[in-house]
Amino acid sequence: MTATESSKQARRKAAMAVLAHSASAEISARLEAAALPAHQTLREPENGLVMVRGRIGGDGAAFNLGEATVSRAAVRLSTGEVGFGYVLGRDKQKAAMMALCDAMVQSEELAGLAEEQVIAPLRAALSTKRERKATEAAATRVDFYTLVRGES
Secondary structure, X not given: OOHHHHHHHHHHHHHHHHHHHOOHHHHHHHHHHOOOOOEEEEEXXXXXXXXXXXXXXXXXXXXXXXXXXXXXXXXXEOOOOEEEEEEEOOOHHXXXXXXXXXXXXXXXXXXXXXXXXXXXXXXXXXXXXXXXHHHHHHHOOOOOOOOOOOOO
């Protein structure tokens, strides 16, 4: 893998992480404000199940923990880039929006637009939300001091 491909994969991974943690309504609002490219749906948004596997202690034998509901979608831009969207839960609309954003991030001419108008504002909102939660948690923090008594 070349350095260019590696940076594209890193950019794509970072964008999908932001989208996965953002609310569907926030993504929708950002996409409505942006000029959406021509695209076709390759896979209609659909719900399904995936098996979640776990390990005891991180290195034990793998076991089936249970099933989780997921939604997925696939989109192709008119320029040929294919985007995929997978999300935990039954949010078909979010899966479709994530697929469109994934395709846009892969496109040379649309990556900047996707970053500026969709990903960066969502990243800033997530950062603000995390800072607010950290501040609220810090306000409830209790410091315990150990008092040492002298020997008489």
